[in-house]
Amino acid sequence: xxxxxxxxxxxxxxxxxxxxxxxxxxxxxxxxxxxxxxxxxxxxxxxxxxxxxxxxxxxxxxxxxxxxxxxxxxxxxxxxxxxxxxxxxxxxxxxxxxxxxxxxxxxxxxxxxxxxxxxxxxxxxxxxxxxxxxxxxxxxxxxxxxxxxxxxxxxxxxxxxxxxxxxxxxxxxxxxxxxxxxxxxxxxxxxxxxxxxxxxxxxxxxxxxxxxxxxxxxxxxxxxxxxxxxxxxxxxxxxxxxxxxxxxxxxxxxxxxxxxxxxxxxxxxxxxxxxxxxxxxxxxxxxxxxxxxxxxxxxxxxxxxxxxxxxxxxxxxxxxxxxxxxxxxxxxxxxxxxxxxxxxxxxxxxxxxxxxxxxxxxxxxxxxxxxxxxxxxx
Amino acid sequence: xxxxxxxxxxxxxxxxxxxxxxxxxxxxxxxxxxxxxxxxxxxxxxxxxxxxxxxxxxxxxxxxxxxxxxxxxxxxxxxxxxxxxxxxxxxxxxxxxxxxxxxxxxxxxxxxxxxxxxxxxxxxxxxxxxxxxxxxxxxxxxxxxxxxxxxxxxxxxxxxxxxxxxxxxxxxxxxxxxxxxxxxxxxxxxxxxxxxxxxxxxxxxxxxxxxxxxxxxxxxxxxxxxxxxxxxxxxxxxxxxxxxxxxxxxxxxxxxxxxxxxxxxxxxxxxxxxxxxxxxxxxxxxxxxxxxxxxxxxxxxxxxxxxxxxxxxxxxxxxxxxxxxxxxxxxxxxxxxxxxxxxx
Numbered sequence: 001x002x003x004x005x006x007x008x009x010x011x012x013x014x015x016x017x018x019x020x021x022x023x024x025x026x027x028x029x030x031x032x033x034x035x036x037x038x039x040x041x042x043x044x045x046x047x048x049x050x051x052x053x054x055x056x057x058x059x060x061x062x063x064x065x066x067x068x069x070x071x072x073x074x075x076x077x078x079x080x081x082x083x084x085x086x087x088x089x090x091x092x093x094x095x096x097x098x099x100x101x102x103x104x105x106x107x108x109x110x111x112x113x114x115x116x117x118x119x120x121x122x123x124x125x126x127x128x129x130x131x132x133x134x135x136x137x138x139x140x141x142x143x144x145x146x147x148x149x150x151x152x153x154x155x156x157x158x159x160x161x162x163x164x165x166x167x168x169x170x171x172x173x174x175x176x177x178x179x180x181x182x183x184x185x186x187x188x189x190x191x192x193x194x195x196x197x198x199x200x201x202x203x204x205x206x207x208x209x210x211x212x213x214x215x216x217x218x219x220x221x222x223x224x225x226x227x228x229x230x231x232x233x234x235x236x237x238x239x240x241x242x243x244x245x246x247x248x249x250x251x252x253x254x255x256x257x258x259x260x261x262x263x264x265x266x267x268x269x270x271x272x273x274x275x276x277x278x279x280x281x282x283x284x285x286x287x288x289x290x291x292x293x294x295x296x297x298x299x300x301x302x303x304x305x306x307x308x309x310x311x312x313x314x315x316x317x318x319x320x321x322x323x324x325x326x327x328x329x330x331x332x333x334x335x336x337x338x339x340x341x342x343x344x345x346x347x348x349x350x351x352x353x354x355x356x357x358x359x360x361x362x363x364x365x366x367x368x369x370x371x372x373x374x375x376x377x378x
Numbered sequence: 379x380x381x382x383x384x385x386x387x388x389x390x391x392x393x394x395x396x397x398x399x400x401x402x403x404x405x406x407x408x409x410x411x412x413x414x415x416x417x418x419x420x421x422x423x424x425x426x427x428x429x430x431x432x433x434x435x436x437x438x439x440x441x442x443x444x445x446x447x448x449x450x451x452x453x454x455x456x457x458x459x460x461x462x463x464x465x466x467x468x469x470x471x472x473x474x475x476x477x478x479x480x481x482x483x484x485x486x487x488x489x490x491x492x493x494x495x496x497x498x499x500x501x502x503x504x505x506x507x508x509x510x511x512x513x514x515x516x517x518x519x520x521x522x523x524x525x526x527x528x529x530x531x532x533x534x535x536x537x538x539x540x541x542x543x544x545x546x547x548x549x550x551x552x553x554x555x556x557x558x559x560x561x562x563x564x565x566x567x568x569x570x571x572x573x574x575x576x577x578x579x580x581x582x583x584x585x586x587x588x589x590x591x592x593x594x595x596x597x598x599x600x601x602x603x604x605x606x607x608x609x610x611x612x613x614x615x616x617x618x619x620x621x622x623x624x625x626x627x628x629x630x631x632x633x634x635x636x637x638x639x640x641x642x643x644x645x646x647x648x649x650x651x652x653x654x655x656x657x658x659x660x661x662x663x664x665x666x667x668x669x670x671x672x673x674x675x676x677x678x679x680x681x682x683x684x685x686x687x688x689x690x691x692x693x694x695x696x697x698x699x700x701x702x703x704x705x706x707x708x709x710x711x712x713x714x715x716x717x718x719x720x721x722x
Contacts, residue, residue, distance in 0.1 A: 053495060335558065
């Protein structure tokens with residue numbers, strides 16, 4: 001047992017002394033690359049001017065004029081291009097973040113299931129992973145989208161639960177509380193405070209947490225005086241809140257695709273924990289759940305986090321497939337803008353900058369997480 | 379490899395790339411076309427009546443006929459066309475970058491496009507307008523009755539903006555679903571995801587005639603919310619090529635006005651005494667020299683492709699599947715808008 005890896009990370013080899021010649025060559029190469037870049041930009045600017053093609057980012061303050069059908073960011077067609085892009089970014093996040101969260105949950109569940117002692121569980125999760133991992137994401141996105149829009153009933157004959165939830169080709173509509181901002185304060189505060197209090201009551205968490213969650217749900221159901229309910233209108237279901245089939249198809253496809261990749265990462269991480277650790281948990285007569293929670297998963301995280309970071313980044317980037325099914329993300333907003341004003345270079349640069357920023361932020365957050373899950377030497 | 383050599387190799391390749399990029403400036407379009415031996419023509423990815431390739435790869439349509447006419451005038455044969463299918467998003471960039479010599483792809487002529495995108499329109503070969511198609515409903519006759527509907531629309535077109543402006547202007551709500559590919563938005567409309575699909579009237583007529591399963595269940599609302607003059611465009615900055623492109627279109631219209639068609643042009647060439655016809659068929663004054671073409675450029679257009687009326691009837695008019703009325707595409711002498719400045 002003593003040989004088991006809590007060994008220190010091997011020290012880096014000593015730095016070689018500075019080599020002036022190699023340093024000079026590197027500087028020269030860098031200068032050349034910078035010069036080449038500057039020349040390309042300059043050349044593009046001259047050519048665009050010569051061809052009478054507008055250039056620059058001045059258009060961002062012009063009126064966009066096109067509509068964006070859904071989203072959390074307030075936007076009207078009479079707003080500027082800059083706001084249209086912001087609405088597009090909000091929509092990208094509105095699809096990517098839930099997908100990342102759900103994929104993580106699914107990934108951990110499937111990953112642990114693959115190391116299960118029950119052959120059936122192992123086999124089922126293995127099969128799911130193998131199927132979903134080997135179908136291109138674009139195909140899956142289209143598959144979900146066509147399934148939703150072809151198979152669900154039309155707006156006149158919705159699948160409905162009372163008048164609370166409606167499922168049609170137009171998406172999933174559900175009743176929402178009709179609250180103004182000031183009326184929403186009390187339930188919002190309770191939503192955060194109650195579970196926190198329950199968490200503080202440490203020995204009784206098993207009871208207090210579920211109770212507090214039930215109370216929160218009860219408050220949300222009973223507090224509002226009225227509800228905005230969806231109803232069947234002349235053109236399908238209207239009113240209430242709606243999740244469009246575009247959003248649903250994108251989030252489901254991203255969740256499943258990234259989820260099974262995550263499952264493989266988790267499985268790899270769990271199996272990287274030395275067998276001796278399992279044996280040690282048996283010696284302490286921990287249950288399997290306890291062993292996983294207290295011993296195995298914490299140690300596997302250092303293996304899981306780096307590839308998981310790439311997975312999160314890939315999920316964010318893959319959300320750009322939204323454009324195939326008409327979900328108005330940043331790519332959709334930028335390509336529409338590109339067609340209105342023909343400024344291809346600028347619009348593509350904006351798309352690139354958005355994804356770059358999002359992924360650098362992800363890398364930053366995950367770097368912090370990574371340092372926290374590393375083995376600590378005491 | 380030692381570092382110095384590796385560095386030299388790197389610098390050399392960078393220099394080579396720079397040199398190559400530097401030589402990629404476009405010459406005169408006509409010279410390029412003659413040298414390549416084909417007119418590279420940007421067309422629709424597939425719209426019956428305007429540009430559609432059949433199972434053996436032969437293109438046909440109103441826009442395709444224009445490309446063929448241009449090739450006949452410049453290169454002597456209507457077959458010498460390379461078709462580049464372009465999407466709503468790539469069409470303008472393709473022309474800006476010089477990938478195509480001319481863009482004949484149901485593209486609306488607007489002020490912004492004509493002045494700020496580095497292209498210039500040569501004329502109009504189809505007067506269109508934005509319309510709406512939806513399932514027939516009792517009492518539904520006006521666009522304003524579509525308030526609250528989910529409307530499918532193609533990205534990268536004037537359509538999207540017109541739609542937003544029209545509904546904002548009338549203080550009406552709608553839910554737009556915007557697709558990158560025209561096939562995707564039509565599919566979404568046919569599946570029932572959207573109750574309404576909006577686009578150029580010609581596009582809707584083609585959809586209704588060729589793709590809808592029960593075309594009689596649908597109606598195109600008579601109201602049109604915009605004018606969409608569609609026509610070919612060329613790169614800005616080459617006036618000679620612009621003139622050739624413009625007068626190719628004019629020649630097709632002029633031929634119809636003069637009564638010259640592909641079937642009678644040879645007999646007219648042999649016998650007509652009308653100076654206008656003699657100029658046109660290449661037996662009178664030389665009309666080609668100011669554009670750098672020969673005397674028979676316009677003769678070849680009509681001989682090989684036909685006049686505008688023939689092209690219209692064959693592709694979108696009475697003799698086609700789409701059966702659009704001639705309407706505004708009639709000659710000016712018959713109450714339409716098609717007119718060519720005098721060819722003299």
